Amino acid sequence: MSDIPQGLVSFDVGKAAVTMNVDADVYPLQALYGAAFIFIDRCYVFIDKPAQGQFRVTLGARGTVEDEEALRRLVGEFANELLTCAWRHQITQDNRMLIEAVTMQAIGGAAGSPSLDDLANFDFSDDAFEDPLGIAQSWEEKHGKKAGAGEDAT
Amino acid sequence: MIELRFHRDIYAGESVDEALKVFERFATWEREQTDDAWVVRCTHDDAAREKKVANELANYALGLTIRRGGAT
Amino acid sequence: MSLAQLSPKVGFPAFFRFREVAGKVVVTNFEGNYLILEKDEFARYVEGRVTPDEPLHARLDAANFLRDTYRITEAAEAVRRRKHFLSYGPILHLMVVTLRCNETCVYCHASRANMDQVDTDMSKETAEKVVDMILDCTNPFVTIEFQGGEPLVNFEVVKHTIEYALRKNETVGKRLEFTMVSNLSLMDEDKLDYLMKHRVQLCTSIDGPEKLHNSQRKLATMDAYQKSAFWMKRINEKYVEAGLDPTLYHVEALLTTTKATLPLYKEIVDTYVSLGCKTIFLRPIDPFGFAERVRLRVEYPRSAYLEFYRNALDYILELNRQGVEILERFAAIFLTKILQGEDPNFLDVRNPAGAGIGQLGYGYDGAVFTCDEGRMLHAMGDDTLRLGHVATHTYRDIVTHETVRAMTLASNLDGQPDCVNCAYQPYCGTIPAHNHKAQGSIFGRMRDNNVCMVHKGIQDYLFEKLADADAQTLKIFERWTTLRPREHFVHDGGDA
Structure with a gap:
């Protein structure tokens, strides 16, 4: 793979690892996560951020490697996956409405309406309910005046 | 000793902590926080094992971070 | 403005x-x-x-x-x-009543067990729970497909399932269909009478001419082909005796395309015609269920498969021009979408794919999977596509499982690189289970994806024919896209 631009990838056969620099403008972190997740069962993946607008991915083979070629194949595969993930990230944003509509229809159509048994088994307890966006909070809880001196913060 | 610097923009602190809990018994660990990273140092008598455990921990922390949707 | x-x-x-x-x-x-x-x-x-x-x-x-x-x-x-299929849940329910099989096939490894492994038989209790889940499904039409292993090995449970389902469906009121995929070698007149009486559609496997079939599908007596052919003929006679139209009611067979199949395209098509089949499905082999050393023996590059497909289709069209009625199923699926604007709901060429929302697979132990491939992955130690168990999960738990949502999203071609720009997107589909096995993620990468290559290659062939606009070919294509439902096999709720 002599067509990898110089300075983008560096190989260390002794450490069985290859490092690739990634431009964050081209490949968003979500795409990097996507590609990394696919690779963590076949090699060691470590992501760093050496500078603003730049990521550095280190892929380590699980065992020893014979030569640089094995590392080239690994990083080449990763680069292909990364490109696919970056493009998917873009088009899922572009086609979000369409994808969501089809998915909701598909799952809703398959699931149908809940039965009385389903409702009876529904877990209404507070513990199981995660509300990271604060949707279930009252307006006062969410936007009430800030606790002043002498008042307990809620 | 192997030092892993998990960048705060990439790795969730909770995920690194969770990974450390899982791998605690496989090596000796030190942890430190800097402005931009969760720093983890791994020590083991056997260098090969040290490398393997450190790598596995890094993979695990990354996997957990991705599962929760990112560092923030 | x-x-x-x-x-x-x-x-x-x-x-x-x-x-x-x-x-x-x-x-x-x-x-x-x-x-x-x-x-x-x-x-x-x-x-x-x-x-x-x-x-x-x-x-x-x-x-x-x-x-x-x-x-x-x-x-x-x-x-x-x-996208009419989005309104309802799974239509196809694959029930593995046993893993035991009396045939040993070169390409089948993980999805079978030896005849003495009775612990891989589904129990009657589990079968009832499977049926309960199936009848909870939102689709008003469901097909229960008995698979194995070899389903005739556990015929008692097949019978129990049919009778329990028919009885229960009297109050549920679905349109219910039973099919069985069998090598037929354990068939006898009593079993056949039962299956005919209960209107179970039968399908078998034929790998090609006798020599090829017997070398790939091994019975102890080395006569797997002869047994299948005998019973195909016998079943077809039974359909005629029952007054059914033989052009519509006859045993169809499934082909497993291995490396050895590729040069024998003519002989394979001729074999199917001689056995009375009106349909042949030239599917490439799946990457599931066999070991790496077997892969080298049976696998082939998809370019070789496409050459085989084109040769076979040319030959099939030639036979049709001579008045022989034989249809290739892949072509019929794509042509129905291209020419009729309809989707025949073939679950592996669908957008989104049928995994979990169009089909469910039930293992012999009651485990539920998104599809049959999910069960095979499970047998190989990968539980990614396992959704739950009939004893501990409800139907709604299963179809709203996060894996089903992920599969639905991953197989939506409007979110898939390459597919978004592909001219064949309205007719195509990707298979998340295949992507997972072959490329490490349910999304896959279409540029080097075998399923994509096959689907594109087949549609290229069909559009070449459409561009030629030969009147006879177009007439054949039109016939291939005319659906004739086999109503005899359908049980309406209450007619048990």
Whole structure:
């Protein structure tokens, strides 16, 4: 793979690892996560951020490697996956409405309406309910005046 | 000793902590926080094992971070 | 001024995708209409230079390819028709009543067990729970397909399942169909009488001519082909005795295309015709269920498969021109979508794919999977596509499982790189289980994806034929896309 631009990838056969620099403008972190997740069962993946607008991915083979070629194949595969993930990230944003509509229809159509048994088994307890966006909070809880001196913060 | 610097923009602190809990018994660990990273140092008598455990921990922390949707 | 008020000039193209095929250009639009244009026509279309007084304008307008006359309601209706399957849950329920099998096939490894492994038989209790889940499904029409292993090995449970399902369906009221995929070698007259009486559709496996079949599917007596052929003939006689139209009611067979199959395309088609089959499905081998050393023996590059497919299809069309009725199923699936604007709901060529929302697989122990491939992955130690268990989960738990949502999202071609720009997107589908096995993620990468290559190659072939516009070929294609439902096999709730 002599067509990898110089300075983008560096190989260390002794450490069985290859490092690739990634431009964050081209490949968003979500795409990097996507590609990394696919690779963590076949090699060691470590992501760093050496500078603003730049990521550095280190892929380590699980065992020893014979030569640089094995590392080239690994990083080449990763680069292909990364490109696919970056493009998917873009088009899922572009086609979000369409994808969501089809998915909701598909799952809703398959699931149908809940039965009385389903409702009876529904877990209404507070513990199981995660509300990271604060949707279930009252307006006062969410936007009430800030606790002043002498008042307990809620 | 192997030092892993998990960048705060990439790795969730909770995920690194969770990974450390899982791998605690496989090596000796030190942890430190800097402005931009969760720093983890791994020590083991056997260098090969040290490398393997450190790598596995890094993979695990990354996997957990991705599962929760990112560092923030 | 808002964008809606912009008035595009006459001849300005609406959204389209394109692909060059045999020196012409296939263009398709959002709702799946197609046109085959000459290159100069395509250039003028793209540049918006088609004037209203020329025939090309009328063609483009009729197929809804022009921006200024774009008929949104018509397009929406066409998309709704194509995606009719989204309104209901799984239609196909694959029930593995045992892993035991009396045949040893070269390509089958993980999805079978030896005859003494009785612990891989489904119990009657589990079968009842499977049926309970199936009848909870939102689809008013469900097919229960008995699989194995070899389902005739556990015939008692097959019978129990049928009778329990028919009894329970008296109150549920679904349209219910039973099918069985069997090698037929354990069939006897009593079993056949039972299956005929209960209107179970039978399907078998034929790998090709006797020599090839017997070398790939091994019985201790080395006569797997003879046994299958004997019972196919016998079952077809039974259909005639029952007064059923033999052109519609006959045993069909499934082909497993291995490396050894590829040069024998003529012999394979001839074998199917001689056995009374009206359909042949030239599917490439799946990457599931066999070990790496077997892969080298049975696998082949997809380019070799496509060459085989083209040769076989040419031969099948030639036979049809001579009056022999034999249909290739892949072609029929794609042509129904291309020519009729309908989706025949074949679950592996669907957008989104059928995994979990169009089909469910039930293991002998009651485990539930998104599809049959999920069960095979489970047998190979990968539980990614396992959704739960009939004893501990409800139907709704299963179809709303996060894995089903992920599979649905991953197989939506509007979110898939390459597919978003592919001219064949309205007719195509990806298989998340295959992507997971072959490429490490349920999304896959279409540029080096075997399923994508096969689907594109087949559609290239079909569009070449459509571009040729040979009247006889078009007539054959039209016949292949005319659906004739086999109502005899359908049990309406209450007619047990």
